[in-house]
Amino acid sequence: MSAKSRWADEEYQGIVRTGFRLKKRLFKGKSPFQTVEVVETKGHGKLLLIDGMTMVSERDEFVYHEMIAHVPLFLHPRPRRVLVIGGGDGGTVREVLRHKTVERCVLVEIDALVVSASKKFLPLTAGKLSDRRAVVRIEDGVKFVRETAERFDVVIVDSTEPFGPAKELFGTAFYKDVKRVLTEDGVVVSQAGSPFYEIATIKNLDRILKPVFPVVDAYLFTNLTYPGGLWAFAFASKGLRPVRDFRPQLVKAAKLPLKWYNAEVHAGAFALPEFVRKALNR
């Protein structure tokens, strides 16, 4: 993204770019892990970029955060303890804490700069990081799940792409540890890339999860700011089936003020397009 451009452009695979009309650059910093930027746009609110890739836009972050949080949390019969790995912008924690059953939500983010920049510039997502039920730890998520004695009902892997600091979050050892920290009805979901542009990411996660968990699936959503719009999450659990064991009445009873997720969307998101289904050998 050039300094003088009127567009915050993200180029992807050298074949496509998406640009948002720029109003103002608010912040740019470099951590030991990555470059973190916040810009203000016309039409999409503020954007958080990591290494030049849009992670959050104020206009549409609700889609990603509702789908990563409410699918596992409305499936689990009574989620009390939740672990979020990555997600230093706070949007996932905000959605998790909407569930009244949740007593404790631990966020393990490797990069303090993501948290501090989000707290300063993105209260929309980071506002709930100071909730009394939220615990923010600046620490390597891989190390955390290897060493912690705590157990969680839901683990959410809210990571960046499968290279750089997030690389090990796409490995077998990590998911064996995730299984270890999950309670009996435990569920894990993970950011899994673009089915159109990088089907290998969800294929790879699927291959890693299958020998570790008895139930493995994938689900999709669409937002404005990720390349190609369509995006995948991997799903795994110790037994709960994402659609058959889902109870729509829980969603209706909760009456959360959501903009994307609802009981129909929950089930519909697991209806995988034919090319995705074939890639996952379903």
Add this chain to the structure above:
Amino acid sequence: MSAKSRWADEEYQGIVRTGFRLKKRLFKGKSPFQTVEVVETKGHGKLLLIDGMTMVSERDEFVYHEMIAHVPLFLHPRPRRVLVIGGGDGGTVREVLRHKTVERCVLVEIDALVVSASKKFLPLTAGKLSDRRAVVRIEDGVKFVRETAERFDVVIVDSTEPFGPAKELFGTAFYKDVKRVLTEDGVVVSQAGSPFYEIATIKNLDRILKPVFPVVDAYLFTNLTYPGGLWAFAFASKGLRPVRDFRPQLVKAAKLPLKWYNAEVHAGAFALPEFVRKALNR
């Protein structure tokens, strides 16, 4: 799109742009209705642009064309006659003709230039326009449905945006005529814009369709080349309900070589995100 750019950029609402890496410009012509262009890209194959807006990309056109055709054609118990209004690129006709029950598919396209440019440069979509079951008429679709004595089981409104030559396709008079040309179990689906960026389009169609048809709904898909990825179709019928009357076994039995649509996707596409549902007063 500037002549020297290495990107085929589409700017949208002044707030977002999507660019595809350009290899070569193949064609640019001006009809009485609009500007028609074909360019070759790196990574997305050839694109068809109308008035600078991407209508078709070889990489992902299958999503749009499968979803506009197979949802009504697998819902209808025995579609024999199909009318396509717009869609001069031929992609919709190609998908319609995959159904063995279809005896005749009439394409009514207002702009001869769209058909001729597609036939020359986009055989992937236009290849089936010469099928013996296909009839191509260069004519105003609004006038056609007002005057024809023919009846159709399915009408597909494969239009451009609700301004310019397609404006009247977003009106009550047109849909009353569509109802008139539909047989007893008739179904109509229509391109209905971006829910993220122009929710008014699907809201408006919904408002127009409700007094005319007993069953009205909407469904969604995502592709790479339309602004915001997520896109809507309006659905209306004389009685068939899009999910409850749908028989998945017909899809399985047909064994079509599809890349996006399948029986689960059919039902899942009608699961509308909360903000869309609210906009349509569901």
